[in-house]
Amino acid sequence: MTTLAGNYFDGASSRRRPAEAQLAGGAVRVQVDGRELEPPTPLELIEVSSRIGNTPRFLRFPSGGSFETADNDAVDRALAARRLGRGLAHRLESRLRVVLLGLVVTIAFVWGTIQWGVPALAKVAAEALPPHVNQHMDGAVLSALDRQLLHPSTLDEDEQARLLTVFAPFLDEVDPAYRLRVLFRDAGHSIGPNALALPSGTVIFTDQLVELAERDEELIGVLAHEIGHVVGRHGMRQTLQASALGLLAVLVVGDVSSVSSAVIALPLLLTELGYTRNFEREADRYALATLARHDIDAAHLAAILQRLGGEGEEPGEWSGYLSTHPPTAERLQYLAP
Ligand SMILES: [Zn+2]
Structure with missing residues (x-):
């Protein structure tokens, strides 16, 4: 499990709350002092802002809430792990299907x-x-x-x-x-x-x-x-x-x-x-x-x-x-x- 320090915004107000995000098993959970702000959410469902230098990253949850963190390296590691986890197999398979379909249509x-x-x-x-x-x-x-x-x-x-x-x-x-x-x-x-x-x-x-x-x-x-x-x-x-x-x-x-x-x-x-x-x-x-x-x-x-x-x-x-x-x-x- 990886823990990231940062701030949580609930999406309804501009209030910033210091919180921590826990990455485990491809899911992210946000909590503060043991109180859950975002339940474990699969990384696939979270929109992660692109890395621009060392500016803070945002993880946007489907609920509308977002988590801001300066720990860019930890975010990148999590994203890389997700890419691997989702698997070469999955990407190859979906691409192979498109290629085969294209081939059949062409023939x-x-x-x-x-x-x-x-x-x-x-x-x-x-x-x-x-x-x-x-x-x-x-x-x-x-x-x-x-x-x-x-x-x-x-x-x-x-x-x-x-x-x-x-x-x-x-x-x-x-x-x-x-x-x-x-x-x-x-x-x-x-x-x-x-x-x-x-x-x-x-x-x-x-x-x-x-x-x-x-x-x-x-x-x-x-x-x-x-x-x-x-x-x-x-x-x-x-x-x-x-x-x-x-x-x-x-x-x-x-x-x-x-x-x-x-x-x-x-x-x-x-x-x-x-x-x-x-x-x-x-x-x-x-x-x-x-x-x-x-x-x-x-x-x-x-x-x-x-x-x-x-x-x-x-x-x-x-x-x-x-x-x-x-x-x-x-x-x-x-x-x-
Ligand atoms: Zn003839």
């Missing part, structure tokens, strides 16, 4: 942004962009494809014309603002049997895909899927999402140069693949609705997908198509239940 926020925020923003932005932006993108993409991957079609001209006539009703029913058109190209061994939609509405069928088809309905199914990509503006959304994701990575990591490092690149790639799959499902849903409207069995689309997946001896030919699409088995499930 949830970043995850939510990646999961919903980025795609939603990209969708709004892509739809707000005027169509001619897409057209600019297209010219560049098509000439790059023609230089590097594709060759002029070797399909019979009559066959090309016939297919275009078969496709016409499906192109005509879409808003002309999308400027849909179909081109045929020989993919050689680059991308094999494949179809792709460029952002401005150009749909490319490779000769190899046309040759793989056993019925026009199969190609119509693929066309409907590709139109789904155009109408959904997936090309532009993909581009915007990839940029936003890269930007987000810079914000999180705080360093542009590390974005290309493998640690960052892999999650980025996986997230982009996730986005791509959502686009594929969207395009498949669009295809299903189109086929139903024209009384065409979705099983035809399923059939050509299955043939694409079954052509296993040369993986290079179709793996590109499959890797950006959900697993064939999964698609078959909703295309031909």
